[in-house]
Amino acid sequence: MQTFLQYTILGLALGGAYFIAASGLVVTYTTSGIFNFAQGAIAMLAVFTYWQFRWGWGWPAPLALLMVLGILAPLLGAVLYQVVMKNLRGTSEVTKIIVSIGVMLGLQALATWVWNPTSSTPRQFQKFFGPKAFAHVGSLTIPWHIIISFGIAIAIAFGIRFLFVRTRSGVAMRAVVDDPELLQLNGGRPERLAMISWAGGSFLAALAGILIQPMIGSAMSAGALTLLVIDAFAAAMFGRLRSLPRTFMGALIIGLTTTYVVAYFPSKWTWSSAFHNSLPMIFLFIVLLVLPQDRLRGATVLRLRERFRMPSIRTAWIAGLTMMIVVFCLKVIMAKTGVNTLTLALTFAIIALSLVLLTGFAGEINLAALSFGAIAVMVVYHFGISGTGDGARTTLWGILLAAVVTALVGALIALPALRLRGLYLALATMAFGVFVSRMVLTERNERELFGWKFTIFTAGQLTIPRPKIGPIDFNSQDAFLFLCAGLFVVIGIGMVYLRHSGYGRRLTAMKDSPAASATLGMSVVRLKLSIFMMSAAIAGIGGVMMAAQVGTVNADRFDIFLSLALMMITVVGGIGYVSGALFAGIFLIAFIEALNLLLKKFAVDYSTLEAIFMFFISAVTVLPATIGITMGKNPSGAVSDIVDGMNLVKQSKPLMITVIGLEAVIWALTATEVITNWNFVVLTLANLILVPMVGGKLLMARAMRGVPKPVPPELIGIDRPFTDEDLAAMDHALNLESVVIPSSTTVREEPANASA
Amino acid sequence: MPLLETIGVKVRFGGNIALDDVSISVEAGSVTGLIGPNGAGKTTLFNTITGLQPLSGGQIIFNDKDVTKEPPHKRTRMGLARTFQRLELFTTLSVRDNVRVAGEIRNRWSLRTPKMDINAETDRIISLVGLGDVADREVGEIPTGKARVVELARALMIQPTLVLLDEPASGQTEEETEQFGQLLRDLAGEGLGICLVEHDMALVMQVCQTIHVLDFGRMIASGSAESIRNNPTVIDAYLGAPESVG
DSSP, rough: OOOHHHHHHHHHHHHHHHHHHHHHHOOOOOOOSOOTHHHHHHHHHHHHHHIIIIIIIIOOOOHHHIIIIIIHHHHHHHHHHTGGGGGGSOHHHHHHHHHHHHHHHHHHHHHHHHTTTSSSSOOOOOTTTTTTTEEETTEEEEEHHHHHHHHHHHHHHHHHHHHHSSHHHHHHHHHHHHHHHHHHHHHHOOHHHHHHHHHHHHHHHHHHHHHHHHHHHHHOOOOHHHHHHHTTTHHHHTTTTTHHHHHHHHHHHHHHHHHHHHHSOOTOTTHHHHHHHHHHHHHHHHHHHOOOOOOOOOSSSSSSSSSOOOOOOHHOOOOOOHHHHHHHHHHHOOOHHHHHHHHEEEEHHHHHHHHIIIIIHHHOOOOOOHHHHHHHHHHHHHEEEEGGGOOOEHHHHHHHHHHHHHHHHHHHGGGGGGGOOOOHHHHHHHHHHIIIIITTOOOSOOEEETTEEOOOTGGGEEEOOOOEEEEEOOOOOHHHHHHHHHHHHHHHHHHHHHHHHHHHHHHHHHHHHHHHHHHHHHOHHHHHHHHHHHHHHHHHHHHHHHHHHHEEEEEGOOOHHHHHHHHHHHHHHTSSSSHHHHHHHHHIIHHHHHHHHHHHHHHHHHHHGHHHHHHHHHHHHHHHHHHHHHHGTTTTTHHHHHHHHHHHHHOOOHHHHHHHHHHHHHHHHHHHHOOOHHHHHHHHHHHHHHHHHHHHHHHHHHHHOOOOOOOOOOGGGTTBOHHHHHHHHHHTTTTTOOOOOOOOTTTTTTHHHOOO | OOHHHHHHEEEETTTTTEEEEEEOOOOOSEEEEEEEETSSSHHHHHHHHHTOOSSSSEEEEEEEEEEEEHHHHHHHHEEEOOOOOOOOOOTTBBBBHHHHHHHHHHHTTTTTOOOOHHHHHHHHHHHHHHGGGGGBTTTTSOOHHHHHHHHHHHHHHOOOOOOOOTTTTTTHHHHHHHHHHHHHHHHHHTTTTEEEOOOOOOHHHOOSSSEEEEEEEEEEEEEEEEHHHHHHHHHHIOOOOOGGGO
16 A cells, blocks of 8 residues: 555656646647647756756756746747747648657757767756655655646646636637638737747746656656657647646556556566556557547648659659669779768668658658668568578568568558548657667567567677578678669669559549548548558668668667658658658768768868867757758758759750769869768769759849749739730630730829820 | 438537538439528538538438448448539649549449549540640649639549539639530439539529528528529528629
């Protein structure tokens, strides 16, 4: 009984903190329509900032609290809304999710940059009022921080409810999501209200973080803290992102069950601690499974800003062949380390292909691509290797089996999404990813099931050899490079074929308008299931290739944050294009590494400027996230800009001469070993991407001078005045005889003309 | 026996009653009009018939079967198609592919669905509704009037027995509307049941055999075009003085 009460109190406090974080999610979602994936990162940043003030600089607690909760956190929320989220109206759900993930990764990179995790002693966070007890009831101790946490949660629950139901601004806030334009017509100011709610949501996240950190008691870690608050997603989903009482209940259930697991699971169950950690994610998954079906909706915006043109099959073949030739040329001039990095980049590009297939073609979202890779790697490790030692090879059957198993796991994960829309699948996959990280990849003990002894993730690392397919051995680095490049090309061309097939068109229909698809008699279940399985299988194959390139992989290789970054960069590259996947792999692996090497070399060569180059090296870690955040401005992705640029190069002689000339110079410099191979790649990419982009802008600007922008017919007379041609066209359409009025005539001059 | 019947359909949004005890019927081989001021509940009624909007009460009978509980795609497979007032086109596909994919969806309804020749049927429908000149354009580039015709073409691709058209003529030129009216009469002549929501009264009076009038979620009148035109309640609520009807 004593244990039960003590753990119940602990659970209630934890649940209270979860509720505070979850209520922040509900508030921002109901007012801005954006599910804030960065909630955990905001909490994390607040914890670090508070630590800096309170213990780093020794400020008194009230001052530090006032600074973090009263000023910095709301400010961060408001700025995020004004600078980033406001631009997201009229973009697809994918872009909204990606941008908030970009913010999350950015804040995390920022925290690791400022508070270097390796440089100092572990940062400890103490409880409010320390270990002092608020009260003793019998033999039961109730510490202060528990009372604070639970008390604040209840106060906030009532506070928000009062705000939403009883105050004018609260009611207006709820109206923002339903119809911002209507609210504006009625005198409301949706932008300002949404900004205030983001400030509030950020405040709640910060508060939750500061309350949760002392409860877990371990040293502060940016990744762990971010994920900890993500546990609150489950509570928010339990409240269906609307109901605060249900959210409160969900939070308490999570808080209590997780503490009871600690209290009552026998210590000989070696998996109980991992289970305790993954419980919120299991809870989230179950909640998603039983959520009632939401109404079929049409396209929520009439015309999305995202635009994807599909290449013809012929173009796909040409691009595929070109890529193989380019890879061959690169191999010739590159050092061995360069070839290694290039191969790794290609394996990531294969994984990114699974995202293009799922998100670009079908509009569904997978935030845990690498976790599917992890599943496949485990299958190959246990069932797909023949030979031992240096002679060990991954078999074709092993790879195929891994693909089948990941497809089946994918089907299981997609279950909640069959009835629900994009955001929920995104959350289900994220729950899966965190679950795999916390529960599966920590499985190092030997288990026995029906007499069969096995260890899932042996010794925390798995060694995957290179494959041997039929008579062809891909053990050498060069052979494996071509295998990966070939695999990418084959899958990529296959995807273009798919997109041009009836199946591909049905996918597009489902993505563009679920409501129209249903009223044409489409049952989305099989379609969604099949595409998710296919995508999971590709992610699995890519994961196996990645592991085979690395050799020995540990759990970090499948980290959820890496999956998120890959997804984000693929969207940046262009989620609708096969080339967007290539962009993602090259950018995330090769480009970042090349940039790092270059900066480090500079730092050594010009040691007086070392500090500046070290600053840039840190800045590079924030770079991908920064690019992700700008997605709101260019939701179609970078590849479409590059393609546009290339088309301009084709059309403009001077531009083409410039590009080819520059490339020849770069080649010559590399051949004479003035510059090294990675600098060659960086410079080539810059030449192929930046020159057309900049040159194109200049050309466009010149061409556009004098040429008026085309105006849709219904906006003539509003965006620009009527011209004689317009009037003639209208007269023709109305079967009127043309009345010619001199174009210089204004209404005021007309009577004068008439009388003249 | 009417092709479609709604019996006492009721829809509530929170405290708002969007539809209150609405009973209409649509016959095969005829055009039935559904008119009323904005916000009268016409589109909501279409949504309940197609299953996109759950009912708070009442029944939907289609083809002699109670389909009230059936999901949208099952109703469609029984021969019910519709167009949307706020266009729901597949915006990343061309006009031809918008029409073609409807056939591809239809061919996949079930294993027993008799397969149609999609290429031939697509060409036939496109020339039937007169979209030949824009067939290979992106659907986002064509004018709204044409886009509404694409919606109709897509609905016809699934070979329905009943189509619900939600303001198909808005955005069309007078000439286009003229042709459109003729097309509707031809389709009805071939046995198709058509239910038409439209504000263009000239078109409605010209093509509809029966007209139902909604106002504030209630049915205020129902009958032949002639009787509706002269019904004082309808004139009061919607049409205005008879002269302005034209």
